[in-house]
Amino acid sequence: MxxxxxxxxxxxxxxxxxxxxxxxxxxxxxxxxxxxxxxxxTPWRALSVDLSAYAGWKLSLFYRPxxxxxxxxxxxxxxxxxxxxxxxGSPHIVASxxxxxxxxxRRARLTRSEAP
Numbered sequence: 001m002x003x004x005x006x007x008x009x010x011x012x013x014x015x016x017x018x019x020x021x022x023x024x025x026x027x028x029x030x031x032x033x034x035x036x037x038x039x040x041x042t043p044w045r046a047l048s049v050d051l052s053a054y055a056g057w058k059l060s061l062f063y064r065p066x067x068x069x070x071x072x073x074x075x076x077x078x079x080x081x082x083x084x085x086x087x088x089g090s091p092h093i094v095a096s097x098x099x100x101x102x103x104x105x106r107r108a109r110l111t112r113s114e115a116p
Contacts, residue, residue: 010046011045016079019079021075025073
């Protein structure tokens, strides 16, 4: 994940109230980062989540965090038992061009060092 990255999207609901959640997982743990309850009569709502805590390389004596793959998890639940529909509009991760290039350079270096 690039430094100072953000996840951004527009969300809307139809049919019944729904709860949307944004989380992140490394296949061992799941951390919820944001949640919102949407009602069908509400127009598009902006959803923005800071991903900075999952950027860069962190040091550890016990595992290799530079090899951890973080997965962004988008989910939705019906809140009333009635079927509802959620629309995620323009979901994207935003980072500066400089931070994105830094991330790609480090990832390429790591990939080369793992090659047999």
